[in-house]
Amino acid sequence: MKNLLKSFFVLIAGIALLVRCGDDGNSVIDTENPGTKPKDVVVTPHSYLSEDEYDQLLIEFVYVDGYKPLDASIRQLRSFLSERLHKSKGIGVRLTAIPSPGKATYSLDDLRAIEETHRTQYPEDNKLAAWFFLADADYAGNKENSKVLGVAYGSSSMTIFEKTIHEFSGGLGEPSQHVLETTVIEHEFCHVMGLVNAGTGMVQNHEDTEHEHHCDNDNCLMYYAAETSNFLSNFIGSSVPDLDQNCIRDLQNNGGR
Numbered sequence: 001m002k003n004l005l006k007s008f009f010v011l012i013a014g015i016a017l018l019v020r021c022g023d024d025g026n027s028v029i030d031t032e033n034p035g036t037k038p039k040d041v042v043v044t045p046h047s048y049l050s051e052d053e054y055d056q057l058l059i060e061f062v063y064v065d066g067y068k069p070l071d072a073s074i075r076q077l078r079s080f081l082s083e084r085l086h087k088s089k090g091i092g093v094r095l096t097a098i099p100s101p102g103k104a105t106y107s108l109d110d111l112r113a114i115e116e117t118h119r120t121q122y123p124e125d126n127k128l129a130a131w132f133f134l135a136d137a138d139y140a141g142n143k144e145n146s147k148v149l150g151v152a153y154g155s156s157s158m159t160i161f162e163k164t165i166h167e168f169s170g171g172l173g174e175p176s177q178h179v180l181e182t183t184v185i186e187h188e189f190c191h192v193m194g195l196v197n198a199g200t201g202m203v204q205n206h207e208d209t210e211h212e213h214h215c216d217n218d219n220c221l222m223y224y225a226a227e228t229s230n231f232l233s234n235f236i237g238s239s240v241p242d243l244d245q246n247c248i249r250d251l252q253n254n255g256g257r
């Protein structure tokens with residue numbers, strides 16, 4: 001009931017939930033972007049998981065030239081989502097390239113400005129939308145010893161720091177670009193779907209006490225290390241981590257598969 005009330009509050013207040021996870025794993029509630037534009041329909045994790053309001057999903061990827069996500073990563077994301085979401089009319093993808101905005105780093109305000117300029121897909125009728133920007137520079141809030149690989153902010157917006165991912169993949173002892181990129185894309189999408197304890201309630205308590213909105217299981221996709229460059233080498237290996245049972249149960253309990 002508490003979780004239901006929480007979702008309802010988010011819905012009526014129009015507060016965009018910001019799940020920003022750096023090396024400290026801290027997340028904050030963002031009240032700066034309350035969604036007052038007419039195009040801004042505030043969606044909740046339940047909108048993604050269930051079919052109550054939307055029976056199809058269109059995921060828009062806008063990437064900077066040279067930083068296109070791999071076809072295999074997009075395929076894997078779609079298959080991952082189709083196992084967890086009720087979207088009987090399907091999950092579509094739209095990919096668009098843009099020239100480099102010429103930034104040395106990206107702050108959250110920069111990311112919002114880019115979304116404002118380039119996003120074309122918003123929730124409409126029975127079609128839900130989500131937004132990914134694939135950036136050609138690092139996150140401005142990076143700490144010296146750890147770089148952020150992805151962020152989810154607002155109710156349907158994500159950025160993947162693709163240049164940073166290139167830097168930390170493909171080398172000796174590193175995960176492949178495909179594995180790292182897919183891990184971060186799926187991890188951020190799960191934040192939009194309310195994991196962990198970020199709009200989708202927990203059936204059993206499994207939130208990492210040190211890293212808010214992350215799972216305490218170091219084999220789970222929602223372990224905090226998934227989106228930072230200090231991921232443990234044995235955490236991301238030759239395949240993308242799966243969600244554990246606690247995370248899957250939370251999604252199912254909020255309308256998912």
Ligand SMILES: [Zn+2]
Nearest residue numbers: 021214224227
């Ligand atoms: Zn995270």
Ligand SMILES: [Zn+2]
Nearest residue numbers: 215220244247
């Ligand atoms: Zn988990």
